[in-house]
Amino acid sequence: xxxxxxxxxxxxxxxxxxxxxxxxxxxxxxxxxxxxxxxxxxxxxxxxxxxxxxxxxxxxxxxxxxxxxxxxxxxxxxxxxxxxxxxxxxxxxxxxxxxxxxxxxxxxxxxxxxxxxxxxxxxxxxxxxxxxxxxxxxxxxxxxxxxxxxxxxxxxxxxxxxxxxxxxxxxxxxxxxxxxxxxxxxxxxxxxxxxx
Amino acid sequence: xxxxxxxxxxxxxxxxxxxxxxxxxxxxxxxxxxxxxxxxxxxxxxxxxxxxxxxxxxxxxxxxxxxxxxxxxxxxxxxxxxxxxxxxxxxxxxxxxxxxxxxxxxxxxxxxxxxxxxxxxxxxxxxxxxxxxxxxxxxxxxxxxxxxxxxxxxxxxxxxxxxxxxxxxxxxxxxxxxxxxxxxxxxxxxxxxxxxxxxxxxxxxxxxxxxxxxxxxxxxxxxxxxxxxxxxxxxxxxxxxxxxxxxxxxxxxxxxxxxxxxxxxxxxxxxxxxxxxxxxxxxxxxxxxxxxxxxxxxxxxxxxxxxxxxxxxxxxxxxxxxxxxxxxxxxxxxxxxxxxxxxxxxxxxxxxxxxxxxxxxxxxxxxxxxxxxxxxxxxxxxxxxxxxxxxxxxx
Numbered sequence: 001x002x003x004x005x006x007x008x009x010x011x012x013x014x015x016x017x018x019x020x021x022x023x024x025x026x027x028x029x030x031x032x033x034x035x036x037x038x039x040x041x042x043x044x045x046x047x048x049x050x051x052x053x054x055x056x057x058x059x060x061x062x063x064x065x066x067x068x069x070x071x072x073x074x075x076x077x078x079x080x081x082x083x084x085x086x087x088x089x090x091x092x093x094x095x096x097x098x099x100x101x102x103x104x105x106x107x108x109x110x111x112x113x114x115x116x117x118x119x120x121x122x123x124x125x126x127x128x129x130x131x132x133x134x135x136x137x138x139x140x141x142x143x144x145x146x147x148x149x150x151x152x153x154x155x156x157x158x159x160x161x162x163x164x165x166x167x168x169x170x171x172x173x174x175x176x177x178x179x180x181x182x183x184x185x186x187x188x189x190x191x192x193x194x195x196x
Numbered sequence: 197x198x199x200x201x202x203x204x205x206x207x208x209x210x211x212x213x214x215x216x217x218x219x220x221x222x223x224x225x226x227x228x229x230x231x232x233x234x235x236x237x238x239x240x241x242x243x244x245x246x247x248x249x250x251x252x253x254x255x256x257x258x259x260x261x262x263x264x265x266x267x268x269x270x271x272x273x274x275x276x277x278x279x280x281x282x283x284x285x286x287x288x289x290x291x292x293x294x295x296x297x298x299x300x301x302x303x304x305x306x307x308x309x310x311x312x313x314x315x316x317x318x319x320x321x322x323x324x325x326x327x328x329x330x331x332x333x334x335x336x337x338x339x340x341x342x343x344x345x346x347x348x349x350x351x352x353x354x355x356x357x358x359x360x361x362x363x364x365x366x367x368x369x370x371x372x373x374x375x376x377x378x379x380x381x382x383x384x385x386x387x388x389x390x391x392x393x394x395x396x397x398x399x400x401x402x403x404x405x406x407x408x409x410x411x412x413x414x415x416x417x418x419x420x421x422x423x424x425x426x427x428x429x430x431x432x433x434x435x436x437x438x439x440x441x442x443x444x445x446x447x448x449x450x451x452x453x454x455x456x457x458x459x460x461x462x463x464x465x466x467x468x469x470x471x472x473x474x475x476x477x478x479x480x481x482x483x484x485x486x487x488x489x490x491x492x493x494x495x496x497x498x499x500x501x502x503x504x505x506x507x508x509x510x511x512x513x514x515x516x517x518x519x520x521x522x523x524x525x526x527x528x529x530x531x532x533x534x535x536x537x538x539x540x541x542x543x544x545x546x547x548x549x550x551x552x553x554x555x556x557x558x559x560x561x562x563x564x565x566x567x568x569x570x571x572x573x574x575x576x577x578x579x580x581x582x583x584x585x586x587x588x589x590x591x
Contacts, residue, residue: 019378023208026380032208035377038234038320038560059477061341061373062564 001054003064008073010043013134018049024153046083075099124178129171139179209381211374214346215307216241221389225276228256228267232286234371235309261286265293272302275401284311287325298333303356304364311371312559320560321371327525327533335365336502338472345369360433370474431503456505458497465494471522482568506541518550518575524557550581
């Protein structure tokens with residue numbers, strides 16, 4: 001099973017990508033579960049969302065405490081203690097961060113010895129024509145999980161979600177594509193996350 | 197009418213969305229509702245289906261849950277198929293009329309997103325709302341996940357409308373944990389559900405003005421008792437009708453809900469966990485891990501809480517060494533509600549196991565497999581039985 005925790009701020013679409021990833025996984029024949037941090041939602045406040053993926057039915061209905069992957073949509077959250085970005089991270093976990101900085105620079109800044117992958121998702125989103133970095137990170141995550149998640153399935157799910165907004169869909173498809181290739185080109189995919 | 201599903205289809209849905217699909221496929225004539233967290237996405241999704249023309253239902257936007265249930269009773273007596281949904285304080289406000297709905301034998305279907313009762317005010321899951329309503333004369337079905345929330349509310353509606361039963365049914369899913377969690381759900385084709393439940397024909401609809409009837413009259417000491425006795429009989433009929441309907445549903449869906457409870461690795465179990473709702477899923481993971489440590493453990497998950505499967509559960513527990521009964525609600529001043537039921541059920545059993553009562557998860561406190569696993573030490577003899585304990589509580 002792979003357990004993923006998404007960190008964003010209310011309104012940045014953490015819950016949306018958590019669900020999109022689960023839906024894409026389901027399309028690829030995996031079992032999946034996605035849930036937000038429960039409670040009242042406030043725009044701008046730190047929020048978490050979660051995705052579980054597995055080859056067999058997922059029966060767990062408790063929270064995720066030791067994620068295999070943490071995705072940070074908003075770089076400022078790393079410094080924000082209350083966001084708890086590093087909570088429960090294992091040495092073998094992967095931290096995927098939206099940041100213009102290099103992984104090396106982030107390693108110096110963050111107290112985490114495991115793998116850090118940086119993607120300048122805000123810039124890539126802007127270039128693709130959307131202000132949402134979440135889909136760029138979804139694409140990046142698909143590259144990290146490429147033996148489990150197919151980019152095609154993510155694109156199909158996006159197409160369903162945004163079927164009535166063709167212009168936004170085009171931008172989002174470009175954004176997800178950009179995130180995927182940013183990771184591919186950095187050949188960070190060499191250490192893929194296995195579905196154990 | 198527009199159709200969404202022509203063939204069976206597995207899709208990622210929250211428990212709330214799954215419940216809304218059931219409502220759409222049951223094609224109710226009237227749905228009186230009032231929003232409340234965490235039930236709101238059920239009725240939001242359903243209202244969207246109505247607005248988009250997928251189902252022809254009169255939604256009555258009422259000013260409170262008391263009015264929602266009152267309108268439900270009125271519409272049901274009129275002869276309509278009536279569905280609604282609620283949670284927590286909403287169910288509390290309805291409760292006065294819930295007793296009337298069951299006494300007037302209105303087969304109303306209600307989705308409950310289970311949530312703690314105030315106070316202190318809290319929007320998260322526990323079973324205090326559903327347990328508060330356990331004596332209201334409704335059939336109560338607890339669901340582990342979104343798939344069960346979908347399936348069992350379909351079966352539940354047919355059960356409610358069966359002439360041997362004619363009782364309202366609440367299908368309970370854990371608030372947020374299931375209502376807001378997205379999982380794969382296999383939906384049946386619209387036509388299949390329509391055919392399975394059939395059309396609802398009320399025996400004495402008030403709107404049949406050719407055959408006027410009096411409904412809901414005063415019943416004094418000369419009749420009240422006999423009318424209550426009829427509700428007792430109706431409840432007792434649920435066991436048999438449930439069995440028949442599950443067979444029928446298994447043929448339709450391939451998903452078999454055999455018996456009145458799910459027996460998970462019970463056959464050779466010496467130690468048995470009993471739990472309702474979503475935590476049963478987490479408990480299965482705990483059971484699997486304990487089995488890998490060669491512990492002979494199993495899980496008994498009641499689908500039905502009302503009527504309570506007394507005899508069947510007593511049989512299943514007979515001869516095992518100890519039972520952990522996990523309650524997600526308090527009955528302050530007594531045992532947890534599930535514990536009391538199990539304890540009473542075992543009165544007829546000669547080889548009575550030791551009983552342990554655990555209160556967990558109040559007000560949405562999470563519960564993990566390791567916490568459930570650690571309970572086994574008590575059962576193996578490290579702690580006294582017949583003591584109420586708490587899991588995940590700071591003391």
